Structures are given as C-alpha cells and as structure tokens.
Amino acid sequence: MSHATPRRAQGTPQPRAGRHAFLRDLATAGAGLAAVMGLSSLGLPDVPGAAAAGLTAGDRAMLDAAQLAEALAVTTYAHIITHAPLFGRLFPQDQAYLQAAHQQEMAHYALLHSLTGAVPPATTFFYPRGMFTTAQTTLNTLLTLEEAFIAAYLVGVRTLSTPDLREAAARIMGVESDHRTMARVLAPGIDPADGGPLRSLTGIMRVAEPVDPANNNAFERTVRWTTRDHVLAALRPFMARTAAVRAGFDSTRPYAFVPFVPTLSTSLGAY
Numbered sequence: 001m002s003h004a005t006p007r008r009a010q011g012t013p014q015p016r017a018g019r020h021a022f023l024r025d026l027a028t029a030g031a032g033l034a035a036v037m038g039l040s041s042l043g044l045p046d047v048p049g050a051a052a053a054g055l056t057a058g059d060r061a062m063l064d065a066a067q068l069a070e071a072l073a074v075t076t077y078a079h080i081i082t083h084a085p086l087f088g089r090l091f092p093q094d095q096a097y098l099q100a101a102h103q104q105e106m107a108h109y110a111l112l113h114s115l116t117g118a119v120p121p122a123t124t125f126f127y128p129r130g131m132f133t134t135a136q137t138t139l140n141t142l143l144t145l146e147e148a149f150i151a152a153y154l155v156g157v158r159t160l161s162t163p164d165l166r167e168a169a170a171r172i173m174g175v176e177s178d179h180r181t182m183a184r185v186l187a188p189g190i191d192p193a194d195g196g197p198l199r200s201l202t203g204i205m206r207v208a209e210p211v212d213p214a215n216n217n218a219f220e221r222t223v224r225w226t227t228r229d230h231v232l233a234a235l236r237p238f239m240a241r242t243a244a245v246r247a248g249f250d251s252t253r254p255y256a257f258v259p260f261v262p263t264l265s266t267s268l269g270a271y
Contacts, residue, residue: 047164047168056161058159064121065228065235066231067109067112067113067116068120068232069148069231070106071123071259072239073105074259075257079255080098081099084133086194089191089194090191097182097185103265107262107264111172115165123257125238125239126239126241127141127249127255128249129248129249136195136198143180143183143204144202146179146180147180147203147223148234148235150220151204151222152231153170155225157173173220177220183201184211184214184216188212199211205223237249
C-alpha cells in the first residue's frame with residue numbers, strides 16, 4: 001500500500017462575484033454532456049418520451065432533486081479521490097471502486113440533465129467536520145449519502161409519471177445500492193495510519209452497524225420517505241449554509257460541483 005500525500009482537490013470555493021459566470025459555465029458544460037456528445041456516445045440509456053417539455057410538474061420536481069443528489073455525489077467522490085489521505089493508502093482495487101463510482105455518478109447526472117435541461121439548485125456543498133481528513137467520518141458520510149440516494153430513487157419509482165421514468169430511477173437506484181455496499185467493503189481495508197481497520201459504520205439510520213457482511217440488506221431501506229420534500233430535507237445541510245451550521249457541518253468551506261464528461265468502463269448502460 002502506498003502512503004501518498006493528499007492531492008489538491010478539483011473543486012474550490014466559488015467567489016461570490018463569479019457566481020453568475022460559474023452557473024453559466026456549469027449549464028454549458030452540462031448541456032455539452034448530452035447535447036454535444038449525445039447520450040449514446042456516453043453509454044447512457046435512452047428514456048423514451050421523456051423530453052423536458054413532456055415532464056409533469058411532479059416529474060420535474062423529483063428529477064431536480066435527483067439531479068441535486070447526483071451533483072452532491074460527484075462532488076463527494078471527487079474530493080475523496082483527490083483530497084482525502086485515506087485514498088492513497090487504499091488497496092488499488094478499492095481505489096478503482098471509488099474512481100468508478102465517481103464516473104457513474106457523473107453519468108447519472110448527465111442523464112438527469114438531459115431530461116430536465118436545468119442546473120441543480122445548489123452547485124456548492126458543505127460536509128461534516130473532518131469529512132476528508134478522518135476516515136470514519138468519510139465513510140459514515142458516504143454511506144449516509146448513498147442510503148439517502150437509494151431512498152430518493154425509491155420515491156421516484158413510486159411517484160414518477162411514466163414507466164420509462166420509473167425504470168430510469170430504478171436503474172440508477174440499483175447502482176447506488178452497489179455504492180452503498182462498496183462503502184462498507186472499504187471499511188476493513190482502511191489503513192492503520194487512517195484509524196483503520198474500521199469494523200462498523202453509521203449511516204442514515206444513525207446506528208453503528210457492523211460492516212461484516214458488507215451486503216447486509218435483503219431489501220433496500222425506504223427510510224419512510226414518500227415525497228421529494230423528504231429528499232430535500234435530508235440534503236439541505238449539504239447544500240445550504242444555515243442548515244449546515246445547524247447540523248454542525250463545516251460551513252466555512254464550500255466544495256464546488258465540477259461537471260465533466262464521464263468515461264464508463266463498459267457500455268452496459270445502453271440496454
């Protein structure tokens with residue numbers, strides 16, 4: 001195992017004066033993912049009949065929340081990979097898990113953006129103190145987020161208006177479930193220099209659970225969420241400074257969402 005030093009994070013806090021320019025560039029970059037390259041060239045599935053003009057108000061609200069979640073996911077994985085000391089001390093296959101998840105979350109974002117044509121309501125995010133310096137906090141938070149994403153897409157499966165949209169939500173949710181298990185797989189491999197190995201993680205249920213076995217769910221948890229408002233309430237500390245302060249997060253350091261063109265390892269998303 002290598003003992004690499006932390007690398008510089010991709011995203012940096014956005015100056016207030018550059019906010020409008022940043023949003024303009026973000027929208028342009030997001031549009032380029034789907035419009036310039038095309039979904040098929042990214043290996044992403046088509047969602048028939050789901051053009052933005054054909055979405056119901058409920059569809060758009062749900063997809064906007066999902067797009068926000070994916071922007072948060074991309075930002076989270078980007079900074080774990082580029083900034084967290086634990087990454088450089090992971091086994092190579094565990095590093096590859098995180099790198100693949102980063103690409104997959106961006107692919108999810110690109111698909112959702114192609115449906116909504118919108119920029120997410122937040123483009124910078126806040127995290128618990130020690131998020132990228134303390135392995136236990138890193139994996140607890142990652143697990144919590146992935147379990148939130150699973151529950152969010154289950155809301156989509158129940159509430160989106162067409163079979164195609166519900167299928168798209170289910171297909172993304174299945175990969176978020178992979179990521180949940182991945183976070184639990186990583187825990188025992190955390191290097192002693194980072195406080196490892198970790199034997200338990202605390203996720204969305206706020207109860208420490210043993211990581212053995214990593215795949216400890218027979219059924220995904222709904223967390224009793226039934227609307228997109230439940231999703232937004234859970235994500236609010238990550239996206240709003242005042243909520244971050246109330247949650248005890250580090251409100252002094254926002255992390256920017258930086259979109260990119262994802263490279264998927266296979267074209268399995270095409271069917």
